[in-house]
Amino acid sequence: MSATTVAGRAPAVKKQRGLSDTGLARLFLSPSVLVMALVAAFPIIYAFVLSLYLYQGRLREGFGGLENYTEALTEPRFWDAVKATFIFTITSVSGEFAIGLGFALIMRQAFHGRGITRASILVPWVIPTVIAAQLWYFMFSVTPGFVNHILGLDRFNWLGEPGWAMFSIVFADVWKTAPFVALLLLAGLQTIPDELYESARVDGATTWQRFRFITMPLLKPAILVALLFRTVDALRVFDLPQVMTGGANNTESLSMLVQRFVVVTLDPGFGSALSTLTFILVLMIGVLFVRALGRDFVVGTGGE
Amino acid sequence: MSGAAVRNRIGGALKLLTRNRYRFPSAAILLVVIALVATGCAGTSPEDGGGEGGGELTWAIGGSEAAPGGVHREIAAMWNEENPDTPIRIDRLPDDAGEQRQQQSLELNAEGSGFDVLGMDVIWTGEYSVNGWLESLEDVRDEIEEVSIPGAFESATWEGELWAGPYNSNAGFLYYRTDLVDEPPTTWDEAVEMGLEVGKKEGISPFVAQGAQYEGMVVNFLEYYWGAGGELFNEDASEVLWDEGLALEAVEFMRDSVENGFYASGFNTFLEEESRNEFQSGKAVFLRNWPYVYGLASDEAESEIAGKFDIAPLPTFTGEGTISALGGFNNAVSAFSDNKEAAKEFVVWASTNEDVQTLLGQSSLPPTMASVYEELQDDPVMKLLGEVLPDAKPRPPAPTWNDISVTIQQEIFPAYNGQKDPQEAVEAVGAFLEESIQE
Numbered sequence: 001m002s003a004t005t006v007a008g009r010a011p012a013v014k015k016q017r018g019l020s021d022t023g024l025a026r027l028f029l030s031p032s033v034l035v036m037a038l039v040a041a042f043p044i045i046y047a048f049v050l051s052l053y054l055y056q057g058r059l060r061e062g063f064g065g066l067e068n069y070t071e072a073l074t075e076p077r078f079w080d081a082v083k084a085t086f087i088f089t090i091t092s093v094s095g096e097f098a099i100g101l102g103f104a105l106i107m108r109q110a111f112h113g114r115g116i117t118r119a120s121i122l123v124p125w126v127i128p129t130v131i132a133a134q135l136w137y138f139m140f141s142v143t144p145g146f147v148n149h150i151l152g153l154d155r156f157n158w159l160g161e162p163g164w165a166m167f168s169i170v171f172a173d174v175w176k177t178a179p180f181v182a183l184l185l186l187a188g189l190q191t192i193p194d195e196l197y198e199s200a201r202v203d204g205a206t207t208w209q210r211f212r213f214i215t216m217p218l219l220k221p222a223i224l225v226a227l228l229f230r231t232v233d234a235l236r237v238f239d240l241p242q243v244m245t246g247g248a249n250n251t252e253s254l255s256m257l258v259q260r261f262v263v264v265t266l267d268p269g270f271g272s273a274l275s276t277l278t279f280i281l282v283l284m285i286g287v288l289f290v291r292a293l294g295r296d297f298v299v300g301t302g303g304e
Numbered sequence: 305m306s307g308a309a310v311r312n313r314i315g316g317a318l319k320l321l322t323r324n325r326y327r328f329p330s331a332a333i334l335l336v337v338i339a340l341v342a343t344g345c346a347g348t349s350p351e352d353g354g355g356e357g358g359g360e361l362t363w364a365i366g367g368s369e370a371a372p373g374g375v376h377r378e379i380a381a382m383w384n385e386e387n388p389d390t391p392i393r394i395d396r397l398p399d400d401a402g403e404q405r406q407q408q409s410l411e412l413n414a415e416g417s418g419f420d421v422l423g424m425d426v427i428w429t430g431e432y433s434v435n436g437w438l439e440s441l442e443d444v445r446d447e448i449e450e451v452s453i454p455g456a457f458e459s460a461t462w463e464g465e466l467w468a469g470p471y472n473s474n475a476g477f478l479y480y481r482t483d484l485v486d487e488p489p490t491t492w493d494e495a496v497e498m499g500l501e502v503g504k505k506e507g508i509s510p511f512v513a514q515g516a517q518y519e520g521m522v523v524n525f526l527e528y529y530w531g532a533g534g535e536l537f538n539e540d541a542s543e544v545l546w547d548e549g550l551a552l553e554a555v556e557f558m559r560d561s562v563e564n565g566f567y568a569s570g571f572n573t574f575l576e577e578e579s580r581n582e583f584q585s586g587k588a589v590f591l592r593n594w595p596y597v598y599g600l601a602s603d604e605a606e607s608e609i610a611g612k613f614d615i616a617p618l619p620t621f622t623g624e625g626t627i628s629a630l631g632g633f634n635n636a637v638s639a640f641s642d643n644k645e646a647a648k649e650f651v652v653w654a655s656t657n658e659d660v661q662t663l664l665g666q667s668s669l670p671p672t673m674a675s676v677y678e679e680l681q682d683d684p685v686m687k688l689l690g691e692v693l694p695d696a697k698p699r700p701p702a703p704t705w706n707d708i709s710v711t712i713q714q715e716i717f718p719a720y721n722g723q724k725d726p727q728e729a730v731e732a733v734g735a736f737l738e739e740s741i742q743e
Contacts (some may be wrong), residue, residue, distance in 0.1 A: 003405055057434075057435070057703065058413065058435060077714070141570065141573060141578070142568070142569055142573065143578060143582055143585075143587070154569075155509075155568075155569035155570060156569070157570045157572070157573065158571045159570075159573045160570055160571070160572040160573045160721070161721060184633065189330025245517075245573075246516060246517055246518060247517065248516065248517035248572070248573075248717060249572075250722070250723075260710070263406050263409075263410070264402070264406060264706070264710065265706055265707045265710050266409070266413075283365075292311075
């Protein structure tokens with residue numbers, strides 16, 4: 001009798017616990033997914049919806065479909081900003097990568113005072129960007145003009161000449177974020193076992209060969225992560241050009257253009273279209289990186 | 305988000321928490337600390353000045369005069385002494401007027417009550433009133449109109465209605481070095497000739513002004529354009545009077561000035577303060593700037609040219625008369641203020657109290673009260689302002705002014721720096737002006 005009761009109960013209990021492992025996981029994950037959706041997806045969708053409407057100042061005039069997009073894509077100012085953003089991204093990220101890799105290789109060597117070197121190299125990265133931008137503005141500006149003073153130039157107008165204005169901004173960005181790249185690459189370098197170098201040395205490999213055939217391939221995932229972070233960041237650059245040139249002399253970035261239309265000369269529809277275009281652009285480049293990265297991770301784990 | 309909004313939010317959280325303070329003592333203490341830090345120099349917790357009747361007013365105004373020690377602070381202190389029930393606190397906005405407008409419009413666009421009194425550049429009147437951000441001041445119109453100078457009063461109105469109390473006016477001066485130049489130039493050609501000659505001899509720059517890509521450059525450009533005889537709109541802004549020939553003359557002058565070195569190197573990166581610093585450290589012969597420079601450049605501790613400079617009206621192309629852009633700030637009552645009555649009282653007081661207006665004048669900030677000019681006649685800045693202000697031209701305070709200004713910046717800046725064809729730039733501005741009145 002009692003056995004039947006127990007036997008009869010057991011399935012009932014099992015039914016009560018009827019969620020499969022996946023179902024349970026979904027249930028537990030749903031709050032965070034919901035929060036993510038609210039925090040991340042909602043603004044994106046909302047910006048897209050806004051971008052479909054036409055505005056006159058802050059007043060909505062009606063549904064415009066893709067009109068804001070065609071207007072943006074035929075606007076020379078948009079393409080100027082795309083060009084400026086790409087020039088900035090390519091030059092600053094390559095500069096940061098070259099210098100960051102150099103720093104990382106130096107910091108990996110054991111030498112006296114390595115701890116202090118590592119800490120001090122990070123100082124520029126810790127300074128808030130706006131403050132760094134204001135600092136470099138004073139450095140490059142004609143008055144007081146520290147850069148001119150150091151280089152012995154009289155009154156060279158770094159921030160007022162097209163080309164040189166962009167150079168100054170890129171310089172400031174490289175100064176600021178090369179340490180960050182160095183940190184990421186250093187972390188990558190430290191995962192490469194010393195035995196590999198030892199056996200290569202035993203086999204008579206030169207320094208260059210060790211760098212080319214051991215360091216570079218094994219560092220590739222870390223390099224891709226560093227480049228992904230920096231590229232996506234650089235594509236969204238705002239503070240440096242905003243503070244240093246205000247967008248004059250062909251230094252207006254995409255984010256500045258978006259800010260102009262969302263805040264300065266209010267046109268929420270057009271501004272949202274611009275920000276959606278920027279988002280798509282950054283997303284595409286991000287996806288390309290993640291793809292390259294994903295393949296590499298698979299190759300990497302396979303190798304181990 | 306503005307500081308005021310953050311503080312309000314913290315204040316709200318504090319209220320909620322203090323109700324249960326026995327249950328969450330540490331959290332409450334932490335929040336009190338945060339709130340105190342956030343209110344910082346104001347020295348009062350938001351609870352003291354909360355929204356219930358009376359209470360503290362917030363005055364959102366920017367510029368160096370809003371900094372501690374600035375004249376706006378003194379005026380706020382004067383008010384607080386007379387009105388301890390409704391004290392006013394300055395929420396300091398950035399120096400650049402464009403950024404001040406952004407801060408205010410973010411708060412007002414969200415219908416936030418963080419600002420009670422808005423320190424408003426004369427060119428924002430139309431935009432703010434059309435957006436429904438301002439409380440009308442029609443019921444106090446007479447007492448304000450009676451005492452204000454007409455140009456300043458006009459700048460506080462839009463479509464015949466009064467939206468703000470005139471506070472301070474402004475006009476451009478030519479500052480020149482009396483130790484290097486005997487007589488100030490009356491035409492731009494003369495200025496170029498003198499500037500280049502003296503500059504070369506002394507090894508300094510001939511001329512500094514506001515040339516960066518921002519509102520100040522638009523003002524400088526318009527002074528050339530107006531000085532050449534040009535206009536933007538007719539009286540009621542129903543017709544565009546943009547003259548491409550005259551605009552081209554102005555742009556060509558600026559472009560030549562870059563090429564022949566009349567403009568200092570770095571001219572196209574200078575705002576008010578950069579150009580003042582150049583002149584004040586003795587590195588330029590001429591400076592175009594607002595009256596506020598006079599006091600600072602006369603300060604022997606800070607300035608290398610104290611006693612070695614004087615002011616004159618800005619030159620024109622023909623040498624006849626003078627022209628200046630009319631600047632200045634008015635105080636308006638936010639439509640979203642929790643304390644409109646007290647805010648309105650403050651605005652009227654700042655416009656019509658002789659002591660307030662005299663204090664402004666003594667700080668080289670042009671007052672808007674006519675009687676003060678008679679009183680301060682011996683002051684050189686006031687004397688020159690008396691000459692210049694009647695002819696000063698306001699930028700149209702239209703709701704679309706900001707868009708127009710940005711377009712002028714976009715077109716004229718590259719044109720005068722040799723990166724764009726001047727003819728094309730001038731045509732583009734004309735086309736935009738036409739577009740702006742059709743909307």
